[in-house]
Amino acid sequence: MNPITRRRLITTGTAAVVGAAGLGAADHIARRYGLMPPDSGGIYGPGETLTYASQRLLTRHSLAREFSRSQISPRPLQNVIGKPTPEFLKLQADGFKDWKLTIDGMVAHPMSFSIADIRRFPTKSQITMISCEEGWSYIAEWIGTPLSNLLAEVGVHPDARSVVYRSMEKGWMDNVDMADALHPQTFVAYGMNNADIPVPSGGPLRLRVPRQLGYKSVKFINHITITDSLKNFALGPGETAPDFSYSWYAGI
Ligand SMILES: Nc1nc2c(c(=O)[nH]1)N[C@H]1C(S)=C(S)[C@@H](COP(=O)(O)O)O[C@H]1N2
Numbered sequence: 001m002n003p004i005t006r007r008r009l010i011t012t013g014t015a016a017v018v019g020a021a022g023l024g025a026a027d028h029i030a031r032r033y034g035l036m037p038p039d040s041g042g043i044y045g046p047g048e049t050l051t052y053a054s055q056r057l058l059t060r061h062s063l064a065r066e067f068s069r070s071q072i073s074p075r076p077l078q079n080v081i082g083k084p085t086p087e088f089l090k091l092q093a094d095g096f097k098d099w100k101l102t103i104d105g106m107v108a109h110p111m112s113f114s115i116a117d118i119r120r121f122p123t124k125s126q127i128t129m130i131s132c133e134e135g136w137s138y139i140a141e142w143i144g145t146p147l148s149n150l151l152a153e154v155g156v157h158p159d160a161r162s163v164v165y166r167s168m169e170k171g172w173m174d175n176v177d178m179a180d181a182l183h184p185q186t187f188v189a190y191g192m193n194n195a196d197i198p199v200p201s202g203g204p205l206r207l208r209v210p211r212q213l214g215y216k217s218v219k220f221i222n223h224i225t226i227t228d229s230l231k232n233f234a235l236g237p238g239e240t241a242p243d244f245s246y247s248w249y250a251g252i
């Protein structure tokens, strides 16, 4: 499905949910509740605002659907990734023992975590569907710890609004708001279907954001920055997505 058709579907769907509320009313409500998405000013701005604000008001605490073990796809689809850099290959050769996830920005204690450090946090698993904007999807079990556990450890400033995450793969960077960052199903994942996450699927460490489309589940994450403004992040509102004309908010 091309992005415009998908957007139109989402806009129509949420418009039905919010009843007679037009785009102008959505804009008004979004402003009033501080729910303007970072791409609210673009040509799709009013639609983006309607989608994001109505989903946040109606579904901010809801969970992505979880499946049973028997529904796990026999073979996870692995989207194309860039050629690994020599730096990545060296880390891989050492079993990723030197892989670090650094968390900085608006936190009390900036910290770097190895995979072993992350494994010491409470382990959780989820069997959820990952859906690509290009129309395919698969179900897998992801094992890791909720991002909220790491955020509690570093101590997030109360004024923080966004969590920006970067991949070691150049050009892959995205962000979520605090509601999605603290959502119980947003995981820092190191395992998949009872093994370490294979590199093509994002190993050794991937953010899993099951409430949004697949592109928000960035692979090879090594740097997270907490911020109250996306202004200083390279690609427009702080992510890769708009470069491909994806929406900032990709709620499902
Ligand atoms: N670093 C990195 N993360 C990425 C991508 C990528 O190419 N590089 N592709 C994204 C897209 S568009 C999708 S749909 C999912 C695909 O995940 P999969 O390979 O497990 O199917 O990963 C997302 N995360």
Ligand SMILES: [Mo]
Pocket (backbone or CB within 6 Å): 079, 131, 132, 133, 134, 214, 215
């Ligand atoms: Mo995708």
